[in-house]
Amino acid sequence: MTMSSGTLTRRALLFGSVDDRGPRPPWSVIGEDFGTRCTGCDACIHACPERVLRRAADGLPRFDPSAGSGECTFCGACAAACTTGALDSGQARPWSLRAKVGEGCLPASGVVCASCREVCPELAIRVPPGGRGAAWIDAARCTGCGACVGVCPAGVVALSEAEEACA
Numbered sequence: 001m002t003m004s005s006g007t008l009t010r011r012a013l014l015f016g017s018v019d020d021r022g023p024r025p026p027w028s029v030i031g032e033d034f035g036t037r038c039t040g041c042d043a044c045i046h047a048c049p050e051r052v053l054r055r056a057a058d059g060l061p062r063f064d065p066s067a068g069s070g071e072c073t074f075c076g077a078c079a080a081a082c083t084t085g086a087l088d089s090g091q092a093r094p095w096s097l098r099a100k101v102g103e104g105c106l107p108a109s110g111v112v113c114a115s116c117r118e119v120c121p122e123l124a125i126r127v128p129p130g131g132r133g134a135a136w137i138d139a140a141r142c143t144g145c146g147a148c149v150g151v152c153p154a155g156v157v158a159l160s161e162a163e164e165a166c167a
Contacts, residue, residue, distance in 0.1 A: 026094030047081035065146025097144030
């Protein structure tokens with residue numbers, strides 16, 4: 001999955017830009033600084049009470065909404081445990097991820113489903129009643145916590161950078 005688009009595209013697969021490592025933990029420093037500061041000590045992974053951080057193939061921690069509780073509560077335990085400066089809780093926002101509903105949303109096909117809406121702690125997901133249209137995300141309310149990702153029975157809810165997240 002590419003972090004820039006939030007979805008795996010044919011172009012990304014063919015041209016080798018596939019990144020299945022997932023998003024960085026909340027409060028990760030921007031750019032290459034994260035990779036140079038993070039020592040892979042796993043302190044943030046062990047500190048996470050929700051168990052949504054895991055070590056990726058590159059040895060760095062990544063957010064995995066399919067693990068643990070499936071939701072980041074932004075408690076700050078990961079940043080507090082980081083002694084290298086790779087996670088900086090002094091940043092205004094933990095990250096710019098937002099949920100995005102892709103093609104194949106069940107209500108868009110007439111199937112009554114509101115799984116994503118029911119678990120959203122920010123009430124950022126709207127689903128038309130009676131299976132009359134796809135769910136959509138209110139990007140202004142969405143925190144990118146990931147609670148909606150793992151519960152989607154069609155697997156069409158994903159996280160992407162905020163400037164690309166849309167309904």
